[in-house]
Amino acid sequence: MEQSEWEVMLASGEPEYLRHLSRHGYSNGYFRIWGGLDYQNDCESDHFSFNSIYFEGDDVDEEIVWQVSYELLCLLNGAVELFYFDHREWRIDRILRAGIPIQRVEKKIPRALLGAPNFPPHRRNERFLNRRVLNSITLIQLATENQDVHMILKYLALKGGWANYYKLMETIDSHASIKNIDVPDDRAKRTTFKNTANNFSLAGYDSRHGFKQLVKQNNTPAMTLQEGYSYVISLAKNYLVRAYDLSTDA
Numbered sequence: 001m002e003q004s005e006w007e008v009m010l011a012s013g014e015p016e017y018l019r020h021l022s023r024h025g026y027s028n029g030y031f032r033i034w035g036g037l038d039y040q041n042d043c044e045s046d047h048f049s050f051n052s053i054y055f056e057g058d059d060v061d062e063e064i065v066w067q068v069s070y071e072l073l074c075l076l077n078g079a080v081e082l083f084y085f086d087h088r089e090w091r092i093d094r095i096l097r098a099g100i101p102i103q104r105v106e107k108k109i110p111r112a113l114l115g116a117p118n119f120p121p122h123r124r125n126e127r128f129l130n131r132r133v134l135n136s137i138t139l140i141q142l143a144t145e146n147q148d149v150h151m152i153l154k155y156l157a158l159k160g161g162w163a164n165y166y167k168l169m170e171t172i173d174s175h176a177s178i179k180n181i182d183v184p185d186d187r188a189k190r191t192t193f194k195n196t197a198n199n200f201s202l203a204g205y206d207s208r209h210g211f212k213q214l215v216k217q218n219n220t221p222a223m224t225l226q227e228g229y230s231y232v233i234s235l236a237k238n239y240l241v242r243a244y245d246l247s248t249d250a
Contacts, residue, residue, distance in 0.1 A: 013090030029053040078153030079136035148175040
């Protein structure tokens with residue numbers, strides 16, 4: 001089975017970022033994205049597709065392609081959220097094999113990382129064609145083999161909220177400690193972030209803790225949810241840049 005035989009057609013998401021990635025040639029064998037242009041009418045379109053080296057091999061069947069596609073799509077949505085707050089998520093419209101739609105299968109819970117793919121000999125250099133630029137394609141590739149990047153993208157793929165943002169902060173802190181990385185941080189913003197995320201009176205039903213009767217007034221300034229997003233995203237980007245020596249020049 002060849003990678004080129006498969007096409008995962010996407011729908012519903014924000015097109016601008018994927019258009020940027022496909023135009024600037026950031027695709028690689030892990031996640032090859034194309035689309036965004038209507039050549040027949042000479043204009044932009046919102047239609048995008050992808051395929052992957054994980055679709056290649058004699059043991060690959062339609063079930064495997066669907067499950068890998070679900071996982072790659074989740075990583076994509078998490079990676080896009082790193083750059084766009086509360087973006088419209090992409091979903092799979094259909095999967096084609098040699099231009100023919102295949103039957104949809106139910107999504108299963110993945111048990112492990114996808115791991116390093118088996119590139120054929122003539123394509124092994126693709127595994128090292130990493131531009132080392134902080135963008136979604138690079139992060140998807142890293143997330144297939146690295147637990148820390150995988151967890152960051154998975155949390156970002158969840159619905160944005162104080163509880164999930166707090167878990168993301170804790171995850172980054174833990175991996176930074178494991179790797180002995182000093183991640184730049186704004187301590188004043190961290191204090192405000194934690195105060196907001198932990199207090200029902202400030203964050204409501206999305207807070208990390210339930211309702212408690214206030215003994216004294218909480219006078220620490222509160223963040224908006226988008227400010228909380230900006231804080232944890234800055235933390236995540238700082239971690240990724242230092243952990244994987246990434247450039248922020250896209």
